């Protein structure tokens with residue numbers, strides 16, 4: 001218990017800080033207003049203040065300088081305004097809760113300790129010399145997360161500082177009022193964490209700044225590795241740590257790193273809205289967020305109809321009784337593998353010598369430049385020149401060829417016909433050109449006349465400028481040029497490369513594939529995989545598993561469009577990306593460091609990658625020396641009862657540590673029919689809401705099952721539910737019906753697993769999906785079944801759950 005005089009002292013300090021914050025805000029407010037007003041005014045009157053005169057070169061130069069000056073003034077005002085506004089916002093944020101922690105740190109060279117209060121941003125007194133609150137991201141504040149009482153040290157700009165932490169305190173301050181103070185000897189006391197975790201789920205993720213754990217802090221502050229790889233169990237704070245890390249990096253490199261130089265790849269669009277509040281809460285702007293699918297669509301949508309990962313997983317889960325299923329599944333695994341990547345790499349080398357595929361250039365039903373001509377030209381270049389460079393050379397050659405062919409084309413009969421059909425505007429356009437040309441001819445005529453006089457040479461009549469003939473020439477030129485424009489455009493877009501054929505020729509059969517790629521081992525059903533793949537390609541569709549390899553082949557030949565602006569790439573749910581996708585991201589963002597967060601036990605997609613271990617493509621990506629692997633073994637999300645239950649679902653689950661927050665055991669309820677199922681779920685949802693839980697998710701295996709559940713529950717009179725689909729942009733609080741794969745990464749107060757019977761989760765392959773669904777629950781977990789229980793529960797000790805008999 002805290003001594004009354006300590007409490008009093010804390011109260012007094014809080015009042016002092018609040019008073020100074022209020023004073024700071026009072027002083028800053030008029031300045032923020034003034035600077036904001038000035039910037040707006042300058043922007044509004046920008047052109048009034050600039051004298052625009054371009055009559056002479058000097059005038060032009062003067063105008064140019066005057067614009068530059070005005071621009072500089074505006075950007076200076078806007079910058080000052082932004083800085084002040086940020087300070088003002090930070091102070092306001094602090095006012096409600098100025099700090100959450102304190103350490104008393106005595107440097108070895110000093111006789112007394114300094115009190116370091118820690119909050120979401122720094123706050124200094126008026127002369128800027130004394131820090132009343134330290135930003136949590138400062139090196140000195142880092143000790144708060146890393147050390148218990150006793151010896152501690154931190155890196156200051158001048159070197160390592162060592163000393164002793166003599167006191168460690170945590171605060172709960174809300175609305176400017178001191179609610180609780182805890183002394184702790186540990187890194188971060190459990191008491192506060194208990195309280196934080198005991199709260200209800202939000203529709204948006206919260207910042208964990210006050211209770212970051214030591215092992216999470218190491219991830220947040222790692223600033224040396226090219227690849228930060230986090231393998232953490234469900235609910236261990238991977239996403240939370242990632243977002244805190246973004247905030248940390250933005251603070252530490254605030255002079256040169258901007259939020260839009262950071263990209264977070266997230267599992268689905270709903271997730272984007274789920275995490276979107278954390279950084280603003282910490283006073284930072286949001287980074288860019290994207291899904292890999294968005295990237296694929298932007299690169300391929302123009303030519304292909306693309307399957308997305310959700311349709312792919314629906315196929316995997318629901319179509320096992322259809323023809324070709326086994327082959328497709330084998331194809332998915334192979335097309336995401338390191339072996340296939342290696343094979344494509346060799347394919348690139350093979351293409352260096354032969355086998356390039358082109359689209360001939362056709363015009364008015366004729367082949368102007370044939371595939372064969374292109375192939376001959378392409379392979380006439382020095383073989384040491386890389387494929388993309390040779391493509392460039394070929395492109396230049398094609399453009400030159402087109403110029404020649406365009407010239408030849410002018411005499412063709414169709415051109416004359418087209419001239420006759422030129423409409424008024426086209427004619428006027430061509431005529432304008434003619435007149436410009438005529439100006440040149442007039443000048444030439446004058447010159448010739450003078451020249452003639454001087455040389456006393458007489459030109460023959462037939463050499464005179466024949467306007468009518470010239471007119472026809474120019475019109476022909478114009479018409480052919482117009483008609484050739486699309487050809488040039490498509491050459492510039494590199495459409496002469498037949499990427500589809502380049503990809504399709506990989507799928508002709510086992511021997512040809514091996515010949516082109518040197519691949520040693522192929523799936524047994526390779527021939528069937530070939531047929532399936534070609535069928536798709538022929539109908540202009542790409543399976544999800546083909547999209548990235550297809551892009552890989554495209555870029556192998558054409559070169560990669562790179563982004564050099566982005567400095568950090570974060571990949572959440574990193575286990576769900578294939579080795580291809582990582583290769584891609586590394587190529588696409590050559591100047592970026594990568595942070596990948598994942599959990600192998602939640603690898604529900606077929607293209608999953610190993611996170612650690614010798615075969616991890618992630619470690620290979622930048623090499624072991626540049627990669628740092630972190631392991632998070634403790635799960636914070638769920639109550640101990642739920643976590644003990646979910647860890648029993650995994651073969652290696654024993655390693656998972658649970659956080660000791662207690663609640664009710666998971667409940668297994670068996671019913672007789674779907675109608676009864678809906679009735680029981682309805683009753684349970686109502687009960688949960690009555691008990692004060694604000695978010696409950698009815699989690700299903702597939703989208704089709706979600707639709708069924710939603711319908712049945714509606715029929716039972718449950719209203720105000722939201723059916724979440726892959727196109728949903730966000731979900732609020734309340735009751736959701738959602739397929740498990742869309743609930744990835746998010747959490748709910750209560751999870752009601754719609755149907756955990758053997759019919760639905762009957763196979764070992766569904767274990768990870770089942771585990772992912774159950775681990776979404778924070779406080780309550782209920783599972784229902786309309787028949788035999790799923791065999792995935794067989795290993796689970798019956799003491800870990802409660803079985804209930806329905807009683808409607």
Ligand SMILES: Nc1ncnc2c1ncn2[C@@H]1O[C@H](COP(=O)(O)OP(=O)(O)OP(=O)(O)O)[C@@H](O)[C@H]1O
Nearest residue numbers: 208211212213234235236237238239240636637745
């Ligand atoms: N240090 C912490 N302090 C307070 N809460 C924490 C802490 N670490 C994690 N949590 C909480 O635990 C829950 C799970 O965190 P998060 O979603 O970041 O985990 P995750 O590892 O990404 O989970 P999953 O892989 O299951 O999606 C969240 O409610 C988060 O706020």
